[in-house]
Amino acid sequence: MAVMRKAFGGSSGAGVQVLSASIVLALLSVASGGVARLDQAAVWLILGLFAMSLDLMWGYGGLLSFGQAAFFGLGAYAYTWLTTDKLGVNLHELGTVVGLFAGIALPALVALLLGYFLFYGKVVGAFFAIVTMAVSFLLQSLGMGWSRVFGGSMGISGIPSVSLAFLGIPGSTKGVVAGYLFATVMAAVAAVLMRMMLNTSFGLSVDGVRDNEERLVLLGFKTIHTKLVVFAVASGVAGLAGALYASHANFVSADLMGTLLSTEAVVWVAVGGRGSLIGAFVGALVVRAMGFWLSDIAVDFWLILLGALFIAMVLFGSGGLLGLARSVWERGVRLAARDS
Amino acid sequence: MLLETVDLGVRFGGVWALHDFDLQVEEGEVRGFIGPNGSGKTTLFNAITGRHAPSSGQVLFKGRDIRKCDPGERARLGITLKFQITSVFAGLSVLDNILLGLMGPRPVLGELRRSARDCGEMERAEDLLSSIGLWEKRGDIAGTLAHGEKGWLEIGMALATEPTLLLLDEPASGMGADETARTVELVRKIRVGRTILIIEHDMEFVRSVADSITVLFRGGLLTHGDYDTIKSDERVIDAYLGRGRAHGSPGS
Numbered sequence: 001m002a003v004m005r006k007a008f009g010g011s012s013g014a015g016v017q018v019l020s021a022s023i024v025l026a027l028l029s030v031a032s033g034g035v036a037r038l039d040q041a042a043v044w045l046i047l048g049l050f051a052m053s054l055d056l057m058w059g060y061g062g063l064l065s066f067g068q069a070a071f072f073g074l075g076a077y078a079y080t081w082l083t084t085d086k087l088g089v090n091l092h093e094l095g096t097v098v099g100l101f102a103g104i105a106l107p108a109l110v111a112l113l114l115g116y117f118l119f120y121g122k123v124v125g126a127f128f129a130i131v132t133m134a135v136s137f138l139l140q141s142l143g144m145g146w147s148r149v150f151g152g153s154m155g156i157s158g159i160p161s162v163s164l165a166f167l168g169i170p171g172s173t174k175g176v177v178a179g180y181l182f183a184t185v186m187a188a189v190a191a192v193l194m195r196m197m198l199n200t201s202f203g204l205s206v207d208g209v210r211d212n213e214e215r216l217v218l219l220g221f222k223t224i225h226t227k228l229v230v231f232a233v234a235s236g237v238a239g240l241a242g243a244l245y246a247s248h249a250n251f252v253s254a255d256l257m258g259t260l261l262s263t264e265a266v267v268w269v270a271v272g273g274r275g276s277l278i279g280a281f282v283g284a285l286v287v288r289a290m291g292f293w294l295s296d297i298a299v300d301f302w303l304i305l306l307g308a309l310f311i312a313m314v315l316f317g318s319g320g321l322l323g324l325a326r327s328v329w330e331r332g333v334r335l336a337a338r339d340s
Numbered sequence: 341m342l343l344e345t346v347d348l349g350v351r352f353g354g355v356w357a358l359h360d361f362d363l364q365v366e367e368g369e370v371r372g373f374i375g376p377n378g379s380g381k382t383t384l385f386n387a388i389t390g391r392h393a394p395s396s397g398q399v400l401f402k403g404r405d406i407r408k409c410d411p412g413e414r415a416r417l418g419i420t421l422k423f424q425i426t427s428v429f430a431g432l433s434v435l436d437n438i439l440l441g442l443m444g445p446r447p448v449l450g451e452l453r454r455s456a457r458d459c460g461e462m463e464r465a466e467d468l469l470s471s472i473g474l475w476e477k478r479g480d481i482a483g484t485l486a487h488g489e490k491g492w493l494e495i496g497m498a499l500a501t502e503p504t505l506l507l508l509d510e511p512a513s514g515m516g517a518d519e520t521a522r523t524v525e526l527v528r529k530i531r532v533g534r535t536i537l538i539i540e541h542d543m544e545f546v547r548s549v550a551d552s553i554t555v556l557f558r559g560g561l562l563t564h565g566d567y568d569t570i571k572s573d574e575r576v577i578d579a580y581l582g583r584g585r586a587h588g589s590p591g592s
Contacts, residue, residue: 201443204432208440211429218389219441219501220415 014195015188017278022184025285038180044288045183046244049190051268051284052277053237056194059274061230062210067132068238068265070139073257074110075103075239076246077150083160087149096162096247103243104236111235112228119224136262143254155253162247179248186244190237191277197233206230270313273320283320342367342535343505347397350383357383358559370536372550376580379556381539382424385507389421390414418504422511426490428497430483434474437482437493438465441500472496472526488519492526499530508538512545524548
């Protein structure tokens with residue numbers, strides 16, 4: 001146990017966890033549907049990264065956002081605008097890499113602006129959740145209506161995949177295997193960077209904000225700054241996931257900014273377990289994968305099951321699947337220790 | 341003069357919870373505040389720490405009017421509070437609670453470059469934890485501590501910010517005799533070089549730690565003086581027990 005804790009305790013542990021989950025998913029996917037199934041699985045990895053961004057907000061910062069997809073979608077559009085002729089700034093191959101960074105920067109800036117008004121306006125708790133949901137709905141409606149920029153109800157297609165030619169790596173990440181590997185690496189790197197941030201004393205102040213913000217204020221902390229940084233970083237990570245999605249699916253639409261995806265992300269994090277990053281990642285994979293396989297059998301049945309799962313997780317603790325796995329593991333260890 | 345209030349008043353709707361309140365506290369003083377429930381003690385503390393905006397009058401800290409400063413700014417000026425209902429970071433370890441106190445006033449982005457645990461502050465954390473008697477329990481989750489220990493932890497956190505002015509709202513409330521005695525000892529130990537204001541119902545506690553006592557009644561100042569003067573003041577006895585029953589001692 002001590003060895004395991006050491007291996008998984010540092011910042012790199014978060015990357016190892018993501019890699020492990022990705023390998024398991026790849027094996028299951030290939031076993032069930034051949035290599036072509038990885039194309040679908042890569043989307044789930046990207047959504048897993050998106051779920052981790054919400055976990056950073058909710059599980060660590062204590063800020064429940066019902067509008068996280070707004071930033072996912074903005075990231076996807078930022079990437080799209082720099083790699084297609086939509087806005088007349090097509091940077092082609094270079095754009096695919098610049099687009100990834102823009103996919104991080106644009107949502108982060110929007111979050112800073114939005115957060116400035118929300119946090120200084122003392123919008124907290126349920127009100128924060130409602131306002132973020134409204135922002136998500138607003139952007140989705142805007143996207144639907146403003147087809148010259150967002151593609152309207154048709155969306156935007158023909159988006160190129162990220163090209164790593166500038167690194168001397170030939171070809172794009174369009175291939176099924178290349179796409180899966182790229183999504184895995186990006187999710188793992190983002191998880192490590194988030195974990196590194198959380199391991200600093202800034203991360204400790206994030207814990208403090210979640211746990212008891214008033215106490216923190218009276219210790220002299222500028223908690224609004226702390227929340228702004230968390231909101232901006234989480235939105236940047238959500239945007240990165242969005243940009244990766246645009247690169248992988250070669251298609252974006254206003255739904256990517258919408259309330260359905262925002263709500264789905266909350267379900268993933270709740271089901272997977274808050275406050276560990278990997279729980280949210282696995283939550284997205286499990287829910288999406290189960291949905292994929294079970295909806296073949298019965299669509300309605302799956303949604304009812306998902307609803308029941310969500311309610312069960314909300315009622316019986318915030319640990320989620322990860323918490324469940326952990327307590328089963330610990331019980332097993334205790335039993336083994338007693339037997340020996 | 342470290343702290344001064346002039347004609348301070350706090351109104352909730354039509355009720356003045358505190359009115360025309362003049363207070364002067366010298367640097368290095370330990371001042372006790374007593375008064376029946378609802379006499380305005382906690383309201384006074386809240387007006388000093390900035391949790392309530394005064395409806396009238398001034399709060400001067402080191403000669404500067406701090407009415408417009410929010411609680412965070414006042415904390416950075418050196419005013420820190422231990423809440424009446426103990427308020428620690430219940431989900432974090434005892435050590436992390438203290439580390440948060442130690443890192444308080446630094447800018448957010450500077451924190452991104454350092455680890456919480458090896459920023460050269462472990463030594464100070466150890467000193468503080470030893471002085472509040474919780475070094476052995478540094479790894480425990482704060483929420484699992486006993487009531488008294490939580491109170492000491494909160495005092496330790498407040499001390500970590502190196503406050504100029506420390507406000508303790510009923511530091512011994514809900515504590516047994518043993519815990520109260522340890523709290524008295526702790527306050528005596530930490531008063532060196534600090535100015536401390538204490539609200540406490542336990543008169544024996546106030547007598548043991550405070551240099552002088554301010555008595556509040558119905559939102560106003562009733563009287564001020566040392567323990568013996570206060571104890572024998574008819575008005576204080578009246579305030580606590582009501583007219584016509586002028587026997588017994590305040591707070592008993």
